[in-house]
Amino acid sequence: MKQEKKSYVKPTIVRHSVGVTNKYGRPPATVPMSRLNGFDVKELVNEYGSPLYVLSVEQLRQNYQDMFRAFSTRYPGARIAYSYKTNYLKAVCSILHSEGALAEVVSGFEYDIARNLAMPGEKIIFNGPYKTRDELARAFTDGAMVNIDNYDEIQVCEEVADELGRKFPVGVRVNMDLNNPPWHKFGFNVEAGHAYEAVKRIQSGGKLDVKGLHIHVGTYVDDVNIYSMAAQGLVNFYTVIKEQLGIKLKYWDMGGGYASHNTLNWAWQSAEYTCPTFDQYAEAICPILLKGPFQAAEAPRLFLEPGRALVDEPISMITTVVSQKRLPGGKRGVIVDAGMNVLSSVQWYNYNCQTVQDSGLTLEDTILYGGLCMNIDVLRQNAVLPPLRRGELLVIPHIGAYNLSQSWQFIYLRPAVIAIDNGKIHLIKASETREYVQEMESVPKEFNTYSIANKN
Amino acid sequence: MSLNVAITGLHAADNPAPGLGVIRCLHHPKKWDGKIIGLAYDVLDTGIYDEGLLDHAYLIPYPNTGSKAFLERLQYIHQQEQIDVIIPTLDSELTVFQKIAPELKSLGIATFIPPKHITDRISKSQLAEFCESENIPYPETIVIKDPGELKAAVKKIGFPLMIKGVYYEAYTCKSMEDVHQYFELLRLKWGLPMILQKKLDSEEFDVCCVSDKNGDLLGAVPIRKTRLTDKGKAWAAVTLKNEQLMELSRRILKKLKWSGPCEVEILKDKKTGEYNLIEINPRFPAWIYLSTGADQNLPKMVIELAMDKTVSPMAPAKSGICFVRHATDLVCPMDYIENLTMLGELHYKSSE
């Protein structure tokens, strides 16, 4: 007689300890996320390999539109310049440009990416502490907005202006004592009078013309008051340089730093309660700037340079369990095939981990290890997860910022990136191959005696 | 009218949560008419096992699990028990309740807590600014945002001083060595900013207050703690008649437009005789049961306010009433633990 068999889950026994005894007390990691942006997670991995980065195009566009609406409805003509460093995949930049974003770049390499994507110079903001003479010459010629970071750079810019035989508009990056630690590395300090001196120095040189002010208060700044203080600081500073030096600004730039919906490792509360909305940021900034020393028609253009707030959420990582083990002391360790080399923000973020398959309701405190041969490769010190077997999948959402641009190639090849748009999958970056990784290398003949001897 | 009331903060071990005191107020002078539903975060939250106090106990998710999971669990409990009012009693829950208050309201569950923009003003790092702008006396305070500011701030305030983390913990410092030691400790734990505050040679008073949605004070019980545990928690206290404490509390809550319960901590400077605000806890204190003795049943008042009743100010609290905290052991069968562990709920038979 054939009886209907029961569905099977791996047998588990979990010892009760403080915190584990509240079955409602934990994130719903056990609600399996079998589909991602409408596609079966397993099938995506079968097709494109694991680990795998997955971009939701719709979410990316939505974030851009939300932010643009929040600022442009409060400050007429506000513009978003996407901070390339956060993730400069060509496809990601292109999508944001198609929505209307300008490019914010901090190196010649990034500048080149933007130009290559047909961004005209006047839609590029060139920031950063180190720009070469050639890069500056190119940027000035293209009509890009160059924000000067330090005195040495003033000097180089003037030399470039001399060579090109023209006077160029420039922006000045300033910093203020707003947060901890203050970002004193970049630009000229306002409180100490350095910013005023710099503007004065540029104007008196007669070769450049100060037309912009730039500030970037930090990254993952979830206190909107800091933006309000920065905005007020810009207004005050503009008032001074306008009255005393006759400066008339064309633009001011509030930089990036807007928090995304990830919780920091050391945070006391989940980001859900602490991460401000775009509307809250805009409300903290725009009304203050609009009280600046100008008539409405002469309001400087406002730029924002968001990075993580736009691209963190839209990208997820799929990773595969390679092993589960018991550590001395009884705690469970799970090793997955993605390491911190492709998820470097684990240093900052307490990423969520979702199971893909239904693994039952028994949860256990788990150390989630990355797959690198390095003891420091830990993705989560304490994830609460159901039993997992080799081959099972996990989804780590909201990882789009910095993890790709800061990834490093180490012992494994880096994974592919796919974009899902309107129910269609596009491969936007193939996974690396050994040939690609070694493409720039060469072995002088003299070193090669072993392989030549063993060829035949 | 009989109302079903859900209450959090049921753990009363070495640092008692206020929920149990709130429940005992509701049962005073006679057993509460509706159901009392305990909302607990752990199977071993002690109050669950105090059989006479609760009719039902349910486990709920930690607020950091996310407001969605939190709300869903409350919805489930509401379906079982038809909750009329929830009284949250823990600092760590305030944000989630503020966030889901509209959803709770549409489910027919009332709360009476101040909105976020008001509680933000009394956060440790904002309080000095509030006092400054509203002319409320407070001990000299400097908010440190950068380690580089430490020296100058210490010099300005002088010893002894208090050094406080943004959320929790405070230490007294008598020397620069103390400052460095505790600064590092707090920085590792809570990060910056950090609060430096002059330590006054002073007497400490607490006032448990309830004010309505205009910030008008309706009831207040001022006390002096007469004995503290080594963690600084009250273990004995006495109610007072003190117009200055009342006046200062009234002024503070009106300026804030505070709506709901709170505990106002006030220091009287021994030198100048001035009363200084040091902190406002946005919830009932753990010693709230004392309020019944002072003829001010403040939890019952909060329920009336939550139900949108008009409430008139109470007569001043009776002074000279004391409480002593007394720990006791509760005994229960393993079934209780099993039910909570496996099902996340426990129902006492007496309530059926």
Next chain:
Amino acid sequence: MSEIFKSEVTLSENGFLFDHGSGLTYTLNTTGQFIFRQLQSGQKSKQIMEKMLDEFEVIEETARKDLDDFFRQLNELGLIDL
């Protein structure tokens, strides 16, 4: 009670396990409970394997590996003597 257990154990209907010897408590999932009850009725691992294959939608290789893991864990927790 089977002699494999180190002390008296009570497994409730919903998978809550109390170890009378140590005073510790545990949660078992459905498969864990199934195996545990077999152990309590004195079955040996080979018979338990067969029962598992009868009862659940599972292939032998998986069941064997999981059963091994499970026994190892019970042993580590000090509940049984392998």
